[in-house]
Amino acid sequence: MNTGFKATGIASGIKKNGAKDLGLIFSEVPANVAGVFTRNKVLAAPVLLDKERIKSGICQAVIANSGNANCCAGEQGMRDALSMCRYASEHLGISENLVIGASTGVIGQPMPIGKIEAAVPELVRELNAEGIGDFAEAIMTTDTFPKTLSVQGQLDGKTFSLIGVAKGSGMICPDMATMLCFVCSDIAATPEVLMECLSLGTDRSFNRITVDGDTSTNDMILLMANGLSGAEIRTWEHQQVFQRLLDKLLLDLAKMVIKDGEGATKQVEIAVRGALSDSDARKIADTIGNSNLVKTALFGEDANWGRILAAAGRAGVSLDPGRADMFFNDVQMVKDGVGCGDAAEARAAEVLKTSEFAITLDLNMGPGQASVLTCDFSVEYVRINADYRS
Numbered sequence: 001m002n003t004g005f006k007a008t009g010i011a012s013g014i015k016k017n018g019a020k021d022l023g024l025i026f027s028e029v030p031a032n033v034a035g036v037f038t039r040n041k042v043l044a045a046p047v048l049l050d051k052e053r054i055k056s057g058i059c060q061a062v063i064a065n066s067g068n069a070n071c072c073a074g075e076q077g078m079r080d081a082l083s084m085c086r087y088a089s090e091h092l093g094i095s096e097n098l099v100i101g102a103s104t105g106v107i108g109q110p111m112p113i114g115k116i117e118a119a120v121p122e123l124v125r126e127l128n129a130e131g132i133g134d135f136a137e138a139i140m141t142t143d144t145f146p147k148t149l150s151v152q153g154q155l156d157g158k159t160f161s162l163i164g165v166a167k168g169s170g171m172i173c174p175d176m177a178t179m180l181c182f183v184c185s186d187i188a189a190t191p192e193v194l195m196e197c198l199s200l201g202t203d204r205s206f207n208r209i210t211v212d213g214d215t216s217t218n219d220m221i222l223l224m225a226n227g228l229s230g231a232e233i234r235t236w237e238h239q240q241v242f243q244r245l246l247d248k249l250l251l252d253l254a255k256m257v258i259k260d261g262e263g264a265t266k267q268v269e270i271a272v273r274g275a276l277s278d279s280d281a282r283k284i285a286d287t288i289g290n291s292n293l294v295k296t297a298l299f300g301e302d303a304n305w306g307r308i309l310a311a312a313g314r315a316g317v318s319l320d321p322g323r324a325d326m327f328f329n330d331v332q333m334v335k336d337g338v339g340c341g342d343a344a345e346a347r348a349a350e351v352l353k354t355s356e357f358a359i360t361l362d363l364n365m366g367p368g369q370a371s372v373l374t375c376d377f378s379v380e381y382v383r384i385n386a387d388y389r390s
Contacts, residue, residue: 003186004028004228005163007131009138012119014067014105014112022116023138024088024123025062025182030098031226033059034194036202038219044071045081046101047218053097057191059224060095062182063088063123064102065116066139066167069218072108080111087120102180104167104218105141132165139167139180147256153231153245155238160187160231164249168257181206181221181253187242188227197243198223205250209258209373210289221250255373264375266298269358272312275368280317282370284361287315295377303348305333312361325362328352 009023035054037047053059063084070077085099092099103111126134136146150163166181189197202221223246233239258267270289275281288294291311297304305326312319326334328348333340351357 003161004226005184005186005224006127006129007135008123008126008128009131009134009136010119010123010126012065012123013115014065019140020134020138021065021067022119022123023064023135024127025132025135025184025224026092026127027060027184027224027226029226029228030058030060031184031224032057032189032191032194033100033222033224034191034198035100035220035222036198040219042072044069044103044107044218045073045077046070046084046103047220048078049081049085050100050102050220053100054222056097058098059100059222060098061088061092062100062102062222062224063120064135064139064180064182065105066103066141067105068103068109068111069105069107070103070111071218073110077111080113083113084111084116087117088124091120091124100222102139102182102218102220104139104180132163136165136167139165141167143167147253149249149252149256151245151249153241155187155231155233155241158229158231160185160229162187162245162249164253166253166257180218181250183221183223183246183249185223185225186227186229186231187225188230188232189225189239189242190233193233193239194223194225197239197246200243201246201250204247205254206257208371209254210286258373258375265355265378266352266376267356268298268374268376269371270374271358271360271369271371272363273360273369274363274365275370276318276366277368278370279368280315280319281363281368282372283317284312284315284319284363285370285372287311288359288361289372289374292377295374298352299376299378301349301352303328303333303345303352305339308359308361309334309337312363318365319363320365323364325364327358327360327362329357 007025009020012022014021085101086096089096089099136148147166152161162185164183270285272281272285288311293307321337324337328351331347
């Protein structure tokens with residue numbers, strides 16, 4: 001990992017299959033922190049707790065579990081969230097208020113807090129500078145692979161780094177953040193700067209993806225910076241250097257989530273341009289990206305442009321279908337609201353056979369533009385979610 005951070009992940013027994021399910025990230029010194037959280041009105045206990053703790057702008061450790069969301073568990077859920085953080089703080093020898101907790105998994109089940117308490121001593125012992133991969137495994141639920149990335153930059157000749165880890169596969173339609181994502185940096189920056197950068201980076205990445213239109217009760221992204229590299233954000237130019245790297249890290253992690261969408265076989269960018277405003281374009285892109293009819297057509301490799309245009313028409317914004325053009329990559333499928341014929345369909349079918357492509361809808365009405373990343377909707381998605389709790 002980068003300077004001053006350690007991590008690990010172990011099996012505590014929460015998951016019935018014996019897989020890793022409890023992870024820990026620790027900074028050798030208190031780090032400045034920023035976070036964004038789900039706007040779902042049903043909030044998991046750790047989200048409620050973290051939203052209060054993060055107001056201090058300082059954090060030194062994150063303890064996270066999978067297999068249980070600790071959501072809709074009443075007052076006991078909050079007691080368990082507090083206990084989880086307290087166990088970590090006691091064995092790390094730091095203040096309880098410097099520990100952030102996170103959970104992901106089944107909603108409405110009691111947290112097996114005794115298993116977590118018993119596992120924390122081993123969890124702390126296993127902390128190591130190369131443990132981010134184990135942590136990534138420990139926060140997986142229906143994910144098929146762990147998601148970690150790192151980038152480096154320089155400020156005034158001093159090298160700094162960012163390491164990010166995320167989990168997410170289903171229940172992805174972010175509203176502030178998506179599932180769980182943690183970014184650790186050894187740069188020095190104020191909590192205010194971190195928050196500004198994280199908000200912009202989230203809007204440009206995780207808030208532009210959708211797997212199934214569902215926003216989780218546990219979504220959060222945390223950004224920690226401990227300053228141990230010696231690099232410091234002191235000017236606007238410095239902040240822009242950091243912002244570009246953070247944007248890249250978050251977008252690449254978000255793309256990994258889409259690629260891992262439960263049963264997904266396609267990663268598709270829905271780009272809308274020529275709308276009356278960026279807001280209108282975003283509403284259309286979101287509506288298309290979340291359309292089950294569009295997503296099943298993508299899985300079937302069917303260039304059913306009528307479904308796409310119909311989804312755009314119910315987005316609640318102004319458009320003139322007689323002016324709309326549509327492209328699958330660079331293959332034009334629709335011109336002035338009318339299909340371009342069998343030859344275009346055949347070329348578009350070849351595009352649909354690939355695993356990554358773009359669908360562009362040009363409304364030819366104004367300067368507005370936006371894009372989202374989505375995936376197809378497969379039979380496997382139904383199977384995974386039909387028996388998720390078992």
